[in-house]
Amino acid sequence: MFSNTTFRTASRLSSRQVSPLLKSTSVRATSSSFPAQTRSAGTTSENVTQDQAHSILAAQRKLRPISPHLSIYQPQLTWYLSILNRITGVALSGGIYVFALAYLAAPTFGLHLESATIAAAFGSLPVAAKVGIKAAVALPFTFHSWNGIRHLLWDTGKALDIKGVYRTGYVVLGLTTLSTVYLAFM
Ligand code: HEM
Numbered sequence: 001m002f003s004n005t006t007f008r009t010a011s012r013l014s015s016r017q018v019s020p021l022l023k024s025t026s027v028r029a030t031s032s033s034f035p036a037q038t039r040s041a042g043t044t045s046e047n048v049t050q051d052q053a054h055s056i057l058a059a060q061r062k063l064r065p066i067s068p069h070l071s072i073y074q075p076q077l078t079w080y081l082s083i084l085n086r087i088t089g090v091a092l093s094g095g096i097y098v099f100a101l102a103y104l105a106a107p108t109f110g111l112h113l114e115s116a117t118i119a120a121a122f123g124s125l126p127v128a129a130k131v132g133i134k135a136a137v138a139l140p141f142t143f144h145s146w147n148g149i150r151h152l153l154w155d156t157g158k159a160l161d162i163k164g165v166y167r168t169g170y171v172v173l174g175l176t177t178l179s180t181v182y183l184a185f186m
Pocket of ligand 1: 085086088089090092093096144145146147148149151152
């Protein structure tokens with residue numbers, strides 16, 4: 001996306017003769033309504049069309065430094081659990097929305113999503129599938145719930161130092177494992 005100023009600068013570059021004094025390193029663009037500014041145009045300066053000006057700008061932008069992304073951060077319990085809380089919260093919400101909409105639409109399409117039908121269908125699955133499905137639902141739910149309690153504890157101002165954040169993090173992981181296994185096999 002090019003700003004208006006960029007377009008105006010590009011137009012000026014394409015329409016006016018550039019002073020030989022400035023030809024070696026840069027283009028000096030001035031106008032009565034804009035403050036004087038100097039734009040680097042690569043190693044040489046010359047009259048360019050608007051398309052060429054765009055290409056020069058695009059090439060310059062590729063050379064600019066970019067913000068660091070996730071890959072520069074050392075994996076740590078703190079931000080891993082934080083992003084997991086968001087992922088599980090969104091997954092749980094998504095699941096509820098999808099099921100609620102499917103439940104509403106079911107009669108229109110002749111589907112049976114009432115509890116008794118789902119329970120009967122689930123009961124007919126092999127044991128491994130039952131355990132797997134229950135674990136897949138229990139894991140995000142229990143993690144998000146335990147970690148939610150951790151968040152609420154923080155909201156009271158407790159366990160906010162590094163030691164507390166790590167200790168409660170490991171407690172959440174332990175409780176999540178225990179409760180997931182329990183729910184998956186009950
Ligand atoms: C099916 C049940 C649940 C759903 C669908 C759900 C959904 C969500 C969602 C979408 C978020 C926002 C995540 C984000 O953008 O970072 C969230 C945050 C949160 N949830 Fe849940 N949640 C559920 C259960 C729970 C339970 C049981 C607790 C507490 C025991 C809890 C405590 C919290 C807290 C404290 C936050 C805010 C965390 C923060 O400050 O960033 N949630 N939840």
